Amino acid sequence: MRTRLRWLLAVALLLVVAVPLTILFLRTHERVTRVETLPPQGEARYNPLYVLGQALRADGVEANARPRLDLTAMALQPHDTVVLLQDSAALPPTTARALLDWVERGGHLIVRTTPLTADDAADDTADNGPLLDMLGVDGTSRRNACAPFHVADDVNHVEFCDSRRFDVDPPTGIRVAQAWRDEEHGHVFVRLRRAAGTVDVLADLNFMKNSAAPGVDGLHDKAHRDLARYVLAPNYGKGTVWLVYGTRPPSLWQRVFHDGWPVWVPLLLALLGWLWLRAQRMGSLLPSPAVERRSLLEHVRASGEHLLRYGKAPLLYDAVRQAFLNRLRRRAPTAAALGGDARIHAIATLLQWSHDRVRIALQPPAAHDVAGLRDRIRLLIQMRNLL
Template sequence: MSQRKGTIAAALIAVSVVALSVYLYLKVTPYQTVIDHGPSPEARANPYLAAELFLRKHGLSVEHANDLDILPSLDPRRRSLLLLGDHNNMTPRQIDQVMNWTRAGGRLLFVAESLWNKKLGHSNDLLLDRVQLHQSLSKDLKEPPPNVGDDPFPLLTKLYLENEDAPAYAGFNTAFHLEDPKNLAQAWANSARATHMMQLNYGRGSITVVTDADLWKTPAIGQFDNAWLLWYLTADTRVTLIFNADHDNLPTLLLRNFPQALVALLALISLGFWHVGVRQGPLQEPAPKARRQLQEHLRASADFLLRRNGQAGLLQALQQDILRRVRRRHPGFEQLGVAEQWLVLARLTGQPTRAISQAMSPRPKQRLSSVEFSRQVAHLQSLRNAL
């Protein structure tokens, strides 16, 4: 009987599962969705990855490096060197190497990194100063160029080419402006208010200076004619990009990626110093009692009284001791006037009255010099010894 009930229960469960499956199959509607996981690790590590892929797609050989150590191995002929990273740390020797490489036939493109300082007569960008171009803020320009109001795209940089009816448009940062005080540039590109790209010949090579390179980063390179402009500047050459010339040092990387671990390490080091610095016992053994002499005790007592009562207290104690001795030798001394007391002291000690008055008069509150204090103490002691 119990086996029959178990079979019926299993059959009911199986029928329920089948019915539920059929119901869900009829009610559930399948659909597809795309989950964006963001850029790949390669794209996050290389902001110019899209630019590299675009140039390779158009038949150019592209490589990138982290510093200028590869420069001696680069043949300047039909080669473009793009300094897209921070180059403020370049040394004068590296500047000479880059300029000599360009003079030999290379194409150099770099970003102006610093503003021109009129008072100092230079900027903090050695490479920009070497090509004798200046960078300033667009807002500091005295007057806007003519026909600014007629420009339909005032924030875009326009590059005009021969045999072309319309210009190419690029999305440079319009906050900066390039100036050519020596009239060395052979070509340039402007927005409605400022200049953002200049080209000049240098020996057998050429130099292109731009105000920024963000227009060639992902995703800005896909806007306007940004990608085309990069291809135009590097056409028919092999391209080397240097965009990470200034590496983050180890402390910066640790602070960025492991701030909690650094805090814990600093706390551990602090606790270690605190533990080591706590004194566990006396620094030196106390002096044995056998070496202590009466002179040391007297000096220590005198130093203690001087710190506690000051000079006036010590002088007053000597004066009181002198008065006690006089009272024993001259009954009724305390009933005499001050002048008569000094006469008695002069007779008993053999000192002149003037010296007695100087020694026994109350001392002013201001601190005496060491010499004067010693002299006063010696005088009072001589009076006390005479009694």
């Protein structure tokens, strides 16, 4: 019965506390849904064409991404497409010539001009590289205007801002199929035909890249998707699309440094703490140990001062008097055997001292007469040394 009553009281107390708290929580809090945009993870962190590849795969097109152009590993086939975001100026002439030979067999190459640098503002020339030179493309540093790209829902849309414009004079065997330019600033896009293949040269490929924020740039923009679909049109759906993004994935050490800091920072602090505990200190927190003093004279002096401080002066006198008598027994046993005045007379005769001086030396001083104690000890030592 007691157990049941105890449980009933506990449940009642819980209800009395929980019900008001629940009502208070529901009245003071509101459910809110918020969407958080997380930073890119995995391949999306270092591959600017990752979203384009995902979009192509979703549309049934085979897409492969690579950090660098490698014709041996890629084994390009006719009707394939290569999006070359990598700087084409770094390609050797043999690779550029092999790319154009593949284009002749029906390939589609999409390439951009050399990226602009801070030094290009003062110099109008540019290092185009062997690939663009073979195509007759002459890049400049003119970048003071954007190219209008009007779409139905955004009539003021512009593209290719802050990019390298170019002029084109194709050699024999290459013809211009389509071009997008203005007379003042030069080309932003040109489509060249070489035998059965196509080469698209653009001022930049930013519209194909991943976006920094939804709805701002990249393929999140509808105009960018339309432009990307137009550029990819010649071989779209016919072969593999190779996305050469031109950057390498982060190394193991970079990933450990940026992503593994919750592990290595505590370990580093623990290591530093252990080193601090084990390190040799310049100064000690404890007092230096007392150095052993081995001088017998210091011990004797300290013992005498101790006895004198605590009223044991007669013991000091007795010790000195006994040392004198012991030597007297060895040097003058006859005088030592006497007693009273006879001993004093014999000692005075032996030492050629006055009787009063010997008597004072052999007479114990008062207990607190420090001066008398010193005089008698001095006399006894002199008498002992004269024997």
